[in-house]
Amino acid sequence: MHELGITESIVEIAERTAKQQQASKVLSVTVEVGSLSGVVPEALEFCFEACSKGTLLEGAQLLIEKVAARARCRDCAREFPLDDLLACCPVCRSAASELLSGEELRIKEMEID
Amino acid sequence: MCIDCGCGPTDHHHDHDHKHDHAHDHGKGKKINIEEDLLAKNNRLAMNNRQLFQKKGLLVLNLVSSPGSGKTTLLETTLKDLQGELGFAVLEGDQQTSNDADRIAATGVPAHQINTGAGCHLDAHMVGHGVEHFDLDKTDVLMIENVGNLVCPASFDLGEDCKVAVLSVTEGEDKPLKYPQMFRASNLMLINKLDLMPHLRFDLEKCCNYAKRVNPEIEILELSCYTGEGLEKWYDWLRSKLAAKK
Numbered sequence: 539m540h541e542l543g544i545t546e547s548i549v550e551i552a553e554r555t556a557k558q559q560q561a562s563k564v565l566s567v568t569v570e571v572g573s574l575s576g577v578v579p580e581a582l583e584f585c586f587e588a589c590s591k592g593t594l595l596e597g598a599q600l601l602i603e604k605v606a607a608r609a610r611c612r613d614c615a616r617e618f619p620l621d622d623l624l625a626c627c628p629v630c631r632s633a634a635s636e637l638l639s640g641e642e643l644r645i646k647e648m649e650i651d
Numbered sequence: 652m653c654i655d656c657g658c659g660p661t662d663h664h665h666d667h668d669h670k671h672d673h674a675h676d677h678g679k680g681k682k683i684n685i686e687e688d689l690l691a692k693n694n695r696l697a698m699n700n701r702q703l704f705q706k707k708g709l710l711v712l713n714l715v716s717s718p719g720s721g722k723t724t725l726l727e728t729t730l731k732d733l734q735g736e737l738g739f740a741v742l743e744g745d746q747q748t749s750n751d752a753d754r755i756a757a758t759g760v761p762a763h764q765i766n767t768g769a770g771c772h773l774d775a776h777m778v779g780h781g782v783e784h785f786d787l788d789k790t791d792v793l794m795i796e797n798v799g800n801l802v803c804p805a806s807f808d809l810g811e812d813c814k815v816a817v818l819s820v821t822e823g824e825d826k827p828l829k830y831p832q833m834f835r836a837s838n839l840m841l842i843n844k845l846d847l848m849p850h851l852r853f854d855l856e857k858c859c860n861y862a863k864r865v866n867p868e869i870e871i872l873e874l875s876c877y878t879g880e881g882l883e884k885w886y887d888w889l890r891s892k893l894a895a896k897k
Contacts, residue, residue, distance in 0.1 A: 543774070544689050544690075548689060551691075555685055565680045576803070624828060624865065643806075644688050645686075646684070
């Protein structure tokens with residue numbers, strides 16, 4: 539369950555930024571989670587309440603933006619969406635592809651007061 | 652921006668006609684762009700580790716697998732066979748006990764145990780402090796035996812040169828498909844416990860095809876620590892990787 543450590547990073551980064559901005563409170567935090575990042579959004583939500591307690595993020599909303607995975611076929615160069623790492627190119631059926639997106643795990647923005 | 656409906660603070664009319672159940676005190680909120688990777692801290696520490704390892708001319712391998720694939724036995728065998736030729740140090744990661752580090756220390760090679768407690772993986776911070784226990788000037792190869800787990804360790808860079816995924820033939824040939832992230836992140840797959848093949852219905856060819864499917868570049872070696880089959884190829888792989896570093 540490494541979502542706990544990831545959530546601690548969210549709180550740490552957001553709180554540091556909020557203090558730099560002399561904010562009294564964080565209202566919301568937006569994070570981007572790629573579908574192949576290995577992180578389960580529900581687990582982040584589960585950890586967030588506990589991790590934010592007693593910080594400037596207490597009571598803030600955690601907004602998760604899911605990022606769909608896309609790949610480029612190494613054989614025919616076609617770009618295509620993929621649901622998992624086993625997907626083949628829909629055009630030439632090649633299994634060799636290069637991942638373009640889907641591994642994102644980023645804190646994107648937040649709203650402070 | 653309103654976090655529920657996406658309306659901006661400047662053109663925000665509170666008499667809009669769609670329903671909402673959220674409070675409208677968010678207009679005073681200030682939006683801040685952050686754009687920071689959530690693994691940035693780990694990645695930064697991993698970069699520090701990598702620079703240190705580079706400076707010391709170290710080959711660093713991160714051994715990953717499910718529990719019970721035979722990583723520790725593979726290390727014991729490797730150390731016994733090669734410690735006269737190469738300087739080794741071993742970091743052992745487990746949730747609890749120092750059993751593995753004790754087994755490695757019994758070979759005479761410096762070993763340090765990291766207990767992760769509730770944690771499911773090693774991270775770059777643990778490794779950075781773990782190597783403080785070794786004289787890196789006397790080390791050629793640092794082996795990091797990660798916590799037995801085919802999921803989380805894939806996401807955490809430790810500063811290693813290569814991830815080596817160990818898969819034993821008792822586990823089933825479809826492991827690379829079930830845990831593609833790990834096999835995609837690995838440079839080498841070691842198929843272990845080859846001596847047990849006569850007792851199992853493990854399809855070696857299928858296993859290799861599955862691994863190549865998730866990672867066309869992965870190298871594959873097959874071995875048995877019990878019979879010694881395939882070990883020389885693994886040692887040659889180690890020697891060639893080290894030579895490339897020096």
